[in-house]
Amino acid sequence: MLSYQHIYHAGNLADVHKHGLLAWMLDYLTAKDKPLTYMETHGGRALYDLADAAARKTGEAAQGIDRARGWFGAEHPYPRVLDAVRADHGPSAYPGSPLIAARLLRPSDQIxxxxxxxAEHAALDLAMSPYPAKCHLRDGIETAFALVPPTPRRGLMLIDPSYEIKSDYETLPRTIQRLARAWNVGIIVLWYPILTTKAHQPMLAALAQAHPQALRHEVRFPPARPGHGMVGSGLFVINPPYGLEGEARRLASHFANLG
Incomplete structure (x- = not known):
């Protein structure tokens, strides 16, 4: 059984990058009065307590959302969701991507x-119980193939693996190519870590060759602790929404000023 649990990393700078742009995309999509489908392959527990001993152990949230909260204006959907979740669950609560999506989507949308x-699925199911979401206790990629093309066809899929299985770097380009063929109108978003080992680079080369029109956006930041191998965060977005590139550049300017 996989051992990865995101509580140790919740609210870190990679989450700020990923969740800030995810919230922007969902806010953009819901501006149009048409239903959509949101899918996520690696949901985690959806709601995290940054005061938990596991979260404090790494200190990544202190370097992440605690530091970056001011990068987003009050009108941005990311801090709007963060404030709403903390109003409901306390000042140390942090929403994972499933809860960000649930807070921004509408009753007509599918999740x-x-x-x-x-254990993570049980926590996910509990956190999502107030919302009309289907939580699958199943491999995320298998679930994605079972659902595409979804109804409604308009929508977004987030693929956010832990990369605990190192073969993910090799298999994901083929997987995403198949998903994109099956769901050619879907926005498919892959998150990946920027690593000192450069393990991500062959995967990105294969993705770029297969999807030359996709948006690739990366930010860099100092390692969370001495010897930590992740030094940045990346998103590869097939069928990027209009305006995403500009929002990504705006966010990147804040990362560029990190000491």
Whole structure:
């Protein structure tokens, strides 16, 4: 059974990058009065307590959302969701991507979330119980193939693996190419870490060759602690929404000023 649990990293700078742009995309999509489908292959537990000992152990949230909260204006959907979640769950609560999506989507939209880890799935199911979301205790990629093309066809899929299985770097380009063929109108978003080992680079080369019109956006930041191998965060977005590139540049300017 996979051992990765995101509580150790919740609210870190990679989350700020990923969740800030995800919230912007969902806010953009819901501006149009047409229903959509949101899918996520690695849901995690959806709601995190940054005061938890596991979160404090790494200190990543202190370097992440605690530091970056001011990068987003009051009108931005990311801090709007953060404030709403903290109003409901306390000042140390942090929403994962499933809860960000649930807070921004509408009753007419469909939400499908996959999580294979039994304890994480149970927490996900509990956190999402107030919302009309389907939580699948199943491999996320298998779930994605079972659902595409979804109904409604308009929508977004977030693929956010832990990369605990190192073969993910090799298999994801083929997987995403198949998903994009099956769901050619879908926005498919892959998150990946920027690593000192450069393990991500062959995967990105294969993705760029197969999807030359996709948006690739990366930010860099100092390692969370001495010897930590992740030094940045990346998103590869197929069928990027209009305006996403500009929002990504705006966010990147804040990362560029990190000491």
């Amino acid at each position: 499908h979330l996959a999580e294979l880890h039994p």
